[in-house]
Amino acid sequence: MNKFPRSAYVHIPFCHRRCFYCDFAVIPLGNKVETLQGYGSKTVREYLHFLYKEILSIKQKGTLSTIYVGGGTPSILDPKQIKELIDLFKENYGIDYGAEITMEVDPASFNKDDLYGFINAGINRFSLGVQSFNNQILQKSGRRHLREDAEKSCLWLKGVHDSGLIKSWSLDLIQNLPLSGFKEWQNDLEKAISFSPPHMSIYDLNIEDGTVFKKLVNLGKLILPSDKEALRNSESTHLILNNSGYSRYEISNYCLPGHQSRHNRVYWSGLGWWSFGQGSTSSPWGEKLTRPRISKEYKEWVIRQCELNLDSSLINKDFVYKELDEKIMLGLRLKEGIDIYKLLKEQNWETKKFESNFSKLLKEWNRFLESGLLVRKGNRLFLSDPKGMELSNQILISMFQWWDEIN
Ligand code: SF4
Numbered sequence: 001m002n003k004f005p006r007s008a009y010v011h012i013p014f015c016h017r018r019c020f021y022c023d024f025a026v027i028p029l030g031n032k033v034e035t036l037q038g039y040g041s042k043t044v045r046e047y048l049h050f051l052y053k054e055i056l057s058i059k060q061k062g063t064l065s066t067i068y069v070g071g072g073t074p075s076i077l078d079p080k081q082i083k084e085l086i087d088l089f090k091e092n093y094g095i096d097y098g099a100e101i102t103m104e105v106d107p108a109s110f111n112k113d114d115l116y117g118f119i120n121a122g123i124n125r126f127s128l129g130v131q132s133f134n135n136q137i138l139q140k141s142g143r144r145h146l147r148e149d150a151e152k153s154c155l156w157l158k159g160v161h162d163s164g165l166i167k168s169w170s171l172d173l174i175q176n177l178p179l180s181g182f183k184e185w186q187n188d189l190e191k192a193i194s195f196s197p198p199h200m201s202i203y204d205l206n207i208e209d210g211t212v213f214k215k216l217v218n219l220g221k222l223i224l225p226s227d228k229e230a231l232r233n234s235e236s237t238h239l240i241l242n243n244s245g246y247s248r249y250e251i252s253n254y255c256l257p258g259h260q261s262r263h264n265r266v267y268w269s270g271l272g273w274w275s276f277g278q279g280s281t282s283s284p285w286g287e288k289l290t291r292p293r294i295s296k297e298y299k300e301w302v303i304r305q306c307e308l309n310l311d312s313s314l315i316n317k318d319f320v321y322k323e324l325d326e327k328i329m330l331g332l333r334l335k336e337g338i339d340i341y342k343l344l345k346e347q348n349w350e351t352k353k354f355e356s357n358f359s360k361l362l363k364e365w366n367r368f369l370e371s372g373l374l375v376r377k378g379n380r381l382f383l384s385d386p387k388g389m390e391l392s393n394q395i396l397i398s399m400f401q402w403w404d405e406i407n
């Protein structure tokens with residue numbers, strides 16, 4: 001067994017501008033993005049300098065089997081910068097033959113030449129943030145791209161996938177954006193499927209603090225699909241994707257056979273991962289470490305961590321496991337669910353405590369088993385699809401209450 005994390009996430013925080021629903025750690029660069037004042041600017045070069053410093057600060061590491069370059073909008077970078085990044089991992093960590101190397105791309109932030117440049121740099125899987133194909137919805141959500149940009153990007157990705165230049169690609173949509181009623185959502189799904197993406201992520205819109213959407217909600221000016229419409233949308237997602245050969249392997253993720261995201265499974269299954277860049281969260285040995293979200297603070301943090309010898313602070317001396325409630329929450333997101341007996345056994349409770357906690361949880365969940373939201377096969381518990389997946393919050397809330405009660 002490799003004792004070091006096999007996966008690395010890299011955060012590239014730059015975007016053209018902030019979308020109205022987004023609360024990520026991003027740095028909007030404005031319209032100069034595609035010029036040397038954008039990707040080649042002092043801001044970007046300085047950030048990459050600290051990012052590389054952080055990557056190099058880990059001294060004891062093993063080869064990587066997945067890398068995920070996310071953001072932000074990594075496709076704002078020049079292919080040469082992406083190559084520099086991948087080469088840094090190659091030379092200092094090693095990358096397994098057959099590793100999955102994903103990069104997030106945003107329509108209208110790259111052209112066909114860039115795409116070939118990213119592939120030559122070593123990227124073999126792309127995740128395209130389409131969100132919607134409807135220009136009105138895109139505009140209302142503060143997205144910069146148009147339907148035409150998204151269609152063009154899909155065709156390029158389909159082309160490089162069909163010709164075997166990349167292993168896979170994902171098309172990402174957001175469900176329940178403003179103006180996205182039942183008809184609009186059906187159109188978005190059908191349009192997406194017409195490009196045969198091997199993987200699709202369907203995220204539900206969340207209204208986060210500090211976003212334009214949150215301000216509009218507070219002012220009563222954001223018209224979102226009603227709860228009834230939202231449920232109808234979710235049900236149609238399941239139906240349309242299932243009928244088109246996609247299977248749901250996680251609450252927000254669907255794929256054709258053989259195209260699950262290996263990198264994301266690492267997060268959900270509780271294995272360790274490295275993470276680099278401002279605002280990103282690593283969990284190399286079970287304990288989570290989040291970097292500052294503000295550029296200046298992130299740079300100071302990198303300097304301090306290097307001085308303190310970051311490597312020794314994260315080396316596998318004391319395994320700190322994820323809390324049980326988090327393991328259950330992440331495990332239940334997956335189609336295969338959790339082996340509840342095994343998870344509880346890992347707590348090393350003495351027999352009486354184990355039996356009492358185990359039966360309290362099962363008692364709590366009995367109503368969900370009876371109503372069909374949760375399914376039990378032996379000791380394995382999983383959410384039914386689509387009912388349990390859509391209403392998973394109810395089950396999680398009761399689990400968190402159980403966890404609070406027994407602690
Ligand atoms: S492009 Fe993505 S990361 Fe950037 S602001 Fe929009 S949603 Fe956020």
